[in-house]
Amino acid sequence: MEEKKLTVTFVNVGYGEAILLESPDPSKPDGVFTALIDGGSAEDSEFADRSSGRVRIEEYLEKRGIRRLDLAVSTHIHEDHLCGLLRAARIAPPAVLWQTLPPDLYRSLRPLDGSVARNLSENKFMQALNDYGTLCALVEDHGGTILAPKSGQELVIAPDLTVQILSPSTKKQLALADEINALYNSANVCSTFLQRLDALDARMNNYSLILRLNYRDTRILLPGDTNVTGYDGIDP
Incomplete structure (x- = not known):
């Protein structure tokens, strides 16, 4: 019998990114540890033309029969990475979510009004921020855990499989949280x-x-x- 090994699938979600990890793990019900890193876009326009083989991430998971994620990773809050991840989490709620902000910060983020956006880019970024809060709430509503791993950590996620966190540092995580808080605190002054x-x-x-x-x-x-310029080294 052929030995099972780690499989890394870069799913064709069009513009954006979605990476599926499947690693042997006898402790899991089906013997496989499953992780999804980002999920591509949730925009209908992104999937209007399927000639290149692009597919929504939730469609790919359903086709594969994947209804469980041991780990979901949101590398950063942009529409073409995070919004598809939310759609995936709705059909396969993750046991753990890695992201880059204090785990409870999402509770203070009220929904943003996309109607004030001056262009498509602003609208998409506000949608990503709103979906970030929804994703965090979904994870906790299903009994999952939200974590903010930082540079310098090496985490064992399955037999023979570890993940080293190279960025962001604690300093950068705090800077991001400060920027998010300043943004939401200024929501009543449109300019x-x-x-x-x-x-x-x-x-x-x-x-x-x-x-x-x-x-x-x-x-x-x-x-x-x-x-x-985004790599700022390992925490001491």
């Missing part, structure tokens, strides 16, 4: 709110969770949407 919204949207990629998977002799770097 200030939209200015902060655009600034945070432009910086959000570099708040991404950067993960390095270690499976036996294989290393896989998953940087979210960060670039070289």
Whole structure:
């Protein structure tokens, strides 16, 4: 019998990203640890043309018969990564959610009114922020746990499979939380709110969770949407 190994599937969700991890784990009901890193977009327009084979992440999970996620990872709050993850979580509620903010911060985030958006980019970012709160609430409503792993941690998630957190640092996590709080606190002053919204949207990629998977002799770097300036080193 062929030995089961880690499988990493980059699902074609069009613009955006969704990565499915399946790793042997005898402790799970079906013998497999299942994790989803981001979930692509939830925009109908993104899937109007299926000629390239693109598929909504929840459709892919349903086709595969996956109704359980041991881990979901939101690398950062952008529509093309997070909004599809919410749709996936609705059919396969994750036991654990990794994300980049204090785990209870979402409770103070009231829904944003997308009608004030001046363009599609602002509308999509507000939708992502709203879906972030909904995702966190869904996880906890189903008995799951929300965590904010930080740089320097190495976490065992399945036999032979560990994840090293390369970013964000504690300093960067606190900076992101401060930016989120300042944004929501300015929501009653439209001009200030939209200015902060655009600034945070432009910086959000570099708040991404950067993960390095270690499976036996294989290393896989998953940087979210960060670039070289987004990596700020390991916490001491």
